[in-house]
Amino acid sequence: xxxxxxxxxxxxxxxxxxxxxxxxxxxxxxxxxxxxxxxxxxxxxxxxxxxxxxxxxxxxxxxxxxxxxxxxxxxxxxxxxxxxxxxxxxxxxxxxxxxxxxxxxxxxxxxxxxxxxxxxxxxxxxxxxxxxxxxxxxxxxxxxxxxxxxxxxxxxxxxxxxxxxxxxxxxxxxxxxxxxxxxxxxxxxxxxx
Amino acid sequence: xxxxxxxxxxxxxxxxxxxxxxxxxxxxxxxxxxxxxxxxxxxxxxxxxxxxxxxxxxxxxxxxxxxxxxxxxxxxxxxxxxxxxxxxxxxxxxxxxxxxxxxxxxxxxxxxxxxxxxxxxxxxxxxxxxxxxxxxxxxxxxxxxxxxxxxxxxxxxxxxxxxxxxxxxxxxxxxxxxxxxxxxxxxxxxxxx
DNA sequence: TGTACATCAGTGAACGCGCGTTCACTGATGTAC
DNA sequence: TGTACATCAGTGAACGCGCGTTCACTGATGTAC
Numbered sequence: 001x002x003x004x005x006x007x008x009x010x011x012x013x014x015x016x017x018x019x020x021x022x023x024x025x026x027x028x029x030x031x032x033x034x035x036x037x038x039x040x041x042x043x044x045x046x047x048x049x050x051x052x053x054x055x056x057x058x059x060x061x062x063x064x065x066x067x068x069x070x071x072x073x074x075x076x077x078x079x080x081x082x083x084x085x086x087x088x089x090x091x092x093x094x095x096x097x098x099x100x101x102x103x104x105x106x107x108x109x110x111x112x113x114x115x116x117x118x119x120x121x122x123x124x125x126x127x128x129x130x131x132x133x134x135x136x137x138x139x140x141x142x143x144x145x146x147x148x149x150x151x152x153x154x155x156x157x158x159x160x161x162x163x164x165x166x167x168x169x170x171x172x173x174x175x176x177x178x179x180x181x182x183x184x185x186x187x188x189x190x191x192x193x
Numbered sequence: 194x195x196x197x198x199x200x201x202x203x204x205x206x207x208x209x210x211x212x213x214x215x216x217x218x219x220x221x222x223x224x225x226x227x228x229x230x231x232x233x234x235x236x237x238x239x240x241x242x243x244x245x246x247x248x249x250x251x252x253x254x255x256x257x258x259x260x261x262x263x264x265x266x267x268x269x270x271x272x273x274x275x276x277x278x279x280x281x282x283x284x285x286x287x288x289x290x291x292x293x294x295x296x297x298x299x300x301x302x303x304x305x306x307x308x309x310x311x312x313x314x315x316x317x318x319x320x321x322x323x324x325x326x327x328x329x330x331x332x333x334x335x336x337x338x339x340x341x342x343x344x345x346x347x348x349x350x351x352x353x354x355x356x357x358x359x360x361x362x363x364x365x366x367x368x369x370x371x372x373x374x375x376x377x378x379x380x381x382x383x384x385x386x
Numbered sequence: 387t388g389t390a391c392a393t394c395a396g397t398g399a400a401c402g403c404g405c406g407t408t409c410a411c412t413g414a415t416g417t418a419c
Numbered sequence: 420t421g422t423a424c425a426t427c428a429g430t431g432a433a434c435g436c437g438c439g440t441t442c443a444c445t446g447a448t449g450t451a452c
Contacts, residue, residue, distance in 0.1 A: 009428070028311055030223030034406060046409085047429045055406065103310050114307040116360030117296050118221055128361035152370050153354070153377030157346060160353030164345075167309030168321035177345050184346030188381045202395070227439065239442085240396045248439065 013051045015041045020062040025111035026104040029059065029119075056120055064126040066108040071134040084190055087138070087154055091185040094158050095178045100165050110162045131155075154189050157181050206244045208234045213255040218304035219297040222252065222312075249313055257319040259301040264327040277383055280331070280347055284378040287351050288371045293358050303355045324348075347382050350374050 019041035023032035034055055035045045052058040074090045081089045099106050116127055138151035161181030165174040212234035216225035228238045245251045267283045274282045292299050309320055331344035354374030358367040
């Protein structure tokens with residue numbers, strides 16, 4: 001019935017979402033444009049609305065999908081180190097100068113977090129859902145309240161540290177911030193996971 | 194020589210900066226507009242360029258000034274509590290639901306942090322300068338490296354905690370995040386200042 | 387003191403631009419027969 | 420198998436809108452004399 005198979009359309013949709021992830025992270029909600037995203041995806045503007053109803057809908061899908069991928073990658077680290085080193089290992093890679101310098105490809109939460117209070121209900125709900133899921137995993141699936149509490153504090157320090165390091169002008173100060181947060185996580189969260 | 198005294202012009206300029214602080218924090222860099230800011234200040238668009246060269250210049254001045262005020266208020270708390278309770282006291286007021294709900298009037302860093310990597314060099318330099326000054330004060334003016342390191346980690350947890358709490362949809366999750374960060378600060382940073 | 391003039395903070399309409407979105411169209415492919 | 424037709428993902432020009440910025444103007448005040 002269709003010119004292309006459903007699979008082809010899904011592939012294009014995914015191409016748009018991946019292009020959007022790059023554009024939104026590097027330029028922000030308002031700085032990223034639909035013409036720009038479509039160009040990055042190797043397409044032209046007009047086709048956009050064959051895939052999404054609006055810029056907001058694309059943002060929501062991009063945000064949820066990219067956030068989930070990034071949390072899943074952190075969770076996967078668990079298999080590669082002794083249990084008590086898991087959180088510090090996550091912090092090592094998250095609070096790394098290479099990640100700091102990779103705004104376009106890095107953590108979508110850090111790139112767009114301060115726009116969340118201004119986002120629509122759907123996007124905020126997706127954000128909360130993914131955060132809760134990741135926090136449960138960090139707390140190792142237990143319902144232990146203090147493990148959950150630690151998991152929140154751990155995430156807060158990682159997020160705040162990366163955002164501050166990305167915001168300051170000098171690389172020296174940025175490194176100082178990353179070092180300080182990695183150290184605090186080693187000191188305070190090593191045995192807790 | 195002038196129609197009004199220099200003092201009058203300075204007063205108007207300050208009115209614009211204060212209006213800009215509200216508008217930028219609640220709507221973000223792109224969401225806040227010059228017509229909107231001037232209206233909030235009780236003026237009309239056209240006069241804006243008698244005071245600032247561009248939106249970016251206003252942003253820079255607003256950001257530096259508002260950041261400094263907010264850090265100074267945190268520093269002033271030191272006189273009101275025993276030394277070892279200072280950091281937790283700062284955290285109590287920063288990680289408070291009332292502050293979380295006061296985007297328009299609250300911490301300018303939390304409201305705009307993830308736009309910093311995309312800001313111009315001047316703004317990032319101002320951001321760094323104020324952050325360094327505040328960090329020195331948190332570390333109590335010493336050059337003790339570990340006090341500075343703790344001060345960075347402390348700030349990172351506060352910033353990340355507030356931003357996450359503001360981003361999630363449900364108030365319950367938001368409170369959980371704030372509680373967790375306040376608790377972690379009490380547990381890990383109480384004796385260090 | 388009184389008056390004519392110069393100043394310039396503030397006004398509000400207008401400008402060009404790029405945005406999100408719409409729309410008439412195209413043309414490669416799947417389907418019907 | 421071959422062929423005419425229907426489909427619809429993708430194109431690219433166009434739309435209205437609100438933005439940052441400009442500009443000719445106003446009118447209350449300070450200054451000169």
